[in-house]
Amino acid sequence: MVLEKETVSGNIIDLKVLRRLFVFAKPYIGKFYFLVVLTILLAFLSPLRPYLIQITIDKYVAIGDFQGLVNMTLILVGVIVATAIVQYSHTYLSGWLGQFIIRDIRIKLFKHLQTLKLKFFDKTPIGRLVTRNVSDVETLSDVFSEGLAAIIGDLLQIIVIFAMMFAISWKLTLVSLSTLPLLIISTYVFKEKVKVAFNEVRTAVSNLNSFVQEHITGMNIVQIFNSEDREYEKFKEINREHKKANIRSVLYYSIYFPVAEVIQAAGIGLVVWYGARGVIDDQITLGVLISFIMYIQMFFRPIRMIADRFNTLQMGIVSSNRILDLLDSKEHIANNGTFAPTTLKGEVKFEHVSFAYIDEEYVLKDINLEVNPGETLALVGATGAGKSSVINLLSRFYEINKGSITIDGVDVREYDLASLRLNIGVVLQDVFLFSDSILNNITLGNPEIPKSKVIEAAELVGAREFIERLPGGFDYNVMERGATLSVGQRQLISFVRAMVYDPKIIVLDEATSSVDTETEELIQGAIDKLMKGRTSIVIAHRLSTIQRADKIVVLEKGEIKEEGTHDELLSMDGYYAQLHKMQYKEVV
Template structure:
């Protein structure tokens, strides 16, 4: 069976919980629902007593009607049966109503906790684990184990029914009661022994479903790239492979669970035949009445059903526990960014110091080693260097997205590990090369960093960052929908929205990660005009691919393999003829006005 589960290993953050610990934790979520569950339990007891009483009443009525066949007796019997059945239905309705409310509230709370856990996870967590699988845990897995409580209440109802019925039958005939219960331990033993393989197959099935969800989400997210490169057939073929594996895993799961029921039915059939035979002899010899024999036959159905349902219950129970294990694994995942305190700075000036910092996304692959850097409050610092030199890593460490392995990062002289991250990040603004916009309007996306901002403040920020022209170019102005991930806007418009969002937030520290690398020259000019004002008086870390951004920086840091090899102003570094001059001639020189004018004349 192992080959079916290849690639379905547990995630690194998954844990193995004991069944007892999982049940205890699930019950903890039900504690606030004690009143509703108490009413549901009372209704279960009442319904069980009524359901046990109905076959007993019928058996006695059969014996009574043999001697009294008057219409009055028949009508009375029918009326009493109707009342008993109606009361049982009402009790079950009340039980299901309160149970559904309690279970719904529990699922809501668990999803809230899972969502909080997702929001607390570090950026490194999302670099390592696919978002589709994480979403699967928050949605489908969180709901799956709610079935455990519904099944538990159903089983409890049946077991109460069995207890009452068997107790009564024992007073009528110990011999037939013994036959009725002889196979019960065997059936329960087979069902309970089934749970080990049930947990494994169910867990594999849940992981496979998450794999399919992750694959579909990635395919839909990258559909534009796929169509550009005409890779629809390759994607379809890859999906067929994932889907076939899902088919095999889920088919094996169904085979495993369906195989247990024929075994249990054979055992139940043996017990049924024995009871019918012994009861028939008892009626023939006058030891039992016809009504009593009927009661045992009727009781047989009521007793075998919950016993044979134990296998189904355990399969569903293991499904619920496996799903719960995956959700709790996400909730309990250890954070990689460790905060030892939660200090709040009354006013953030924006001074940043790296003191002997070592950092690597993987410990065995260092990016920064013994790194030292001082960024003065209010300074605009440009980081330049080849890909992999450490530019983005510095920005991500300042944003506290990742944990560094050694040294200190100080913000206004305070260790960044001692800061309240939520408070700190409200004073930190970041714009990336490909900004993410949420489905909604331009206005809503600009207001995202400050939900309490007025429409006038949103409009002022938008005008400040790019003037009136870009706003009037939008079909409905600031109320224009941006579409999924900003698909309705050009890349330049998305950048303007992202910059306006940061401006409205009014942070003390701004990180621009190649913020103008993907825009046209006209939009770049609009952005640069806004940036000159936005960056004034704020600490700014600029990862630049544009000459205009580099020239406006107070200081330029040149990086190579995680080390500072040059620093200074633009003209000073050019005159030095070092690595910066080489980068300038390779990447920046063609963006200069002199170069453009020379090229125009040459053409």
């Protein structure tokens, strides 16, 4: 497994990325503006408390005005309640906004992933895509809930507090903020250190996701080759890097916040020392001194938090870049076609088709094939000859490099992609089943397919009997990848799935190669019924399953070497005849 190596951007705020992110906020623009209003309101409400306490002490407590004290207390309680309500609304709304936006982003990202070419998934680790769609999107929510809005609120509150302090006593303000440069320096150092640590954590999480996903999926290979100990050591190393990155960030936090507390305490100490002298000399009132102590605590708190918020914002920006890069990926199947016929005849033609998965390394070279409606074409050849590539191109899972593929005389690129694939039924050798009921695995959640049609198709295939013996019958949960079913049972379900969609073209990719002889005989009859009246393209290693094909094409290293009927190819005494003799010997 290739470990991911990524670095963070040096920009604290990437305006280009933020502009693109706020496109997702447009559906909620009214609530966003309301959040801005709450942020401004909160910035002014919080500093009111020290000022009201100052007035209460200096104008009412000092002269023993009890009624004035009661009135100011009620005003103070009102401000505190109002602040609490605004704070609640601000926290809830920012979190609500963040969750709704990331919901939309996650949906768009998943929808985008579904449009990408299979080539993209061939070269991109699944664990990394899971990280993008889950962890990175979750981090992105902090941009809206804890990042930008919180930073703006903190900065605005600092400005308001400073203005009020300066208006009350500029001398006391300068004394109380004399330790501010130390806090700014320590905050900057902390921000830079944590930025690197957070990036290491994100990379470690991505590597962990990739490693765990790959090894759980391939656990049978790990166990077959007795590789548990070696993979365990690899996992320990990746997990160790994850632990180290997290501990490093914890270390920076454990150093910074005590340092910030000491600096704040020093500022309060200077205020008390200087202010007490002023009170004794009648140059400063007691109310002013008490309010300044409160102001210092309120002033330093957002500065301490702002470094953390900047890192939260920056990590959100990093995650945003990764997500936007994925959304910007152009490796999707272009669905520009508009041709969507209600029915097809099923005429398939390959004209001078060449195809390469990687650059100019062609796996198909100048292929010319023609299948008339209702005919069966069989593809034969060694592993890597290009058989599966032919059917991948027909359904436009990959795009051809040269030539053209037509169905009923129309280029496949002119078909609406959904219409094209709806008319091509594919049964693969490696059947994938989702962790869901058998019924939903057959219909793929399509409400237009009634259960009666599924039961009818299962009866035709010969799968109904074994399905109804399972607990719950068609509602039986097959678990992930159909782990609770045999290979033959999974294959039978895949045949039912192909039948209920009633495609005009059937593609069978080694459809019976993984089943026993008894099961093969069972589904061979179903195959005959399935192919009746439909154009069929069959890939098979067992030549016994394709002897009645209208045309057999022999592929070797991406080129057509022989073609004809079973008898014609045997009479040629070429590659097909040799392959037939070898299989006949195996049977004997």
